C-alpha cells in the first residue's frame with residue numbers, strides 16, 4: 297500500500313503484507329483491536345482505508361504503547377523533540393546513540409524510543425535478560441530525517457486521532473473487552489526462539505496459553521485473524537494452530553529469502569494467516585489469493601469445506 301505513513305521502524309512489521317491481510321477484513325468493523333501492535337502497521341493501514349469505526353492499540357511493551365499514543369495525540373511535540381535529538385548526533389553520532397540508549401533504559405521515555413528505533417540496526421529491538429534495550433546503532437545511517445519523520449507522525453495522527461484507545465496490557469486482558477462487532481488482528485511474537493523468552497521483543501508468549509485464549513474467543517463468537525507460523529520451502533517455523541480451533545488457514549507470500557537466493561535455492565517464505573469461524577461467517581465472499589511470484593496458487597474454498605481441515609492448498 298503506497299503513501300501510508302510509517303514513523304516507527306520495527307522488526308517484524310506487517311507493513312509490506314498489510315494490503316493482503318486487509319483483504320480478509322469484514323465490511324463493517326466497530327473496533328479493530330490489535331493486542332500485539334508493535335508498530336501498529338495493520339491498524340494504520342486499516343485506518344487509511346477507513347475499515348473500522350474505532351481502534352484499540354495495545355502492546356505489552358510500555359514505552360512502545362506510550363510512543364504510539366504520543367504519535368497519535370501529540371505528533372507536533374513529538375516531531376520537534378525528535379528533530380532536536382536527531383540534530384545533536386552530528387558531533388559523534390555513535391557516542392550520542394549510546395548516551396540516548398542509556399537515558400532510555402534509565403527513564404523509559406517513549407520519545408527517546410522513537411529515536412532509538414529510527415537509529416538502531418534494522419529497527420530491530422533487542423533486550424538483555426534484565427529487559428534493558430541493548431541493540432547497537434546502525435553505523436551507516438543516521439536514522440529517518442526529521443522532515444520525513446514529521447510528515448509520517450502527522451499522517452498517522454490524522455488517521456487515528458479521536459478514535460483510538462491505547463493500552464499496555466497482556467493480550468488476554470485485551471481479549472476480555474472484545475465484542476461481536478469488533479475484529480481482533482493478532483501478530484504475536486515469533487515462536488520457538490528461546491522458549492517463552494524471545495529476546496527480540498520484550499516478552500514472548502506460550503503457545504498453549506494462546507491456544508486456550510483463542511478457544512475462549514471462539515466460544516464467545518469473536519471474529520479474529522492471527523498471523524502465526526511460517527514456511528520456507530519445506531521448513532516450517534513455529535507450531536501450527538490446532539484443528540480443534542476450526543480456523544481457516546491461508547498461506548501468504550512474505551518474500552524471497554536472500555540467503556537461499558545466494559545459495560542458488562530460490563525459496564519463498566510464506567506466512568500463515570488464520571481466520572476464525574466467526575470472521576469467515578461475516579465475509580460475503582472469500583478473496584482468492586494468488587501469490588505473484590509463485591507457480592502455485594493458494595485458493596480459498598467454501599468456508600464449511602475448509603473447516604474439515606486446517607489448511608487447504610489447491611495447485
Ligand SMILES: C[S@@+](CC[C@H](N)C(=O)[O-])C[C@H]1O[C@@H](n2cnc3c(N)ncnc32)[C@H](O)[C@@H]1O
Pocket residue numbers: 306307308309310311331332333334335336337338354355356357465466467468483484485486497498499500501
Ligand atoms: C511480531 S511483533 C508485532 C509486529 C506488528 N504486527 C507490526 O506490524 O509492527 C509482536 C509484539 O507483541 C508484543 N507482545 C509480546 N508479548 C505480549 C503479550 N503477552 N501481550 C501483548 N503484547 C505482547 C511485543 O512487544 C511485540 O511488539
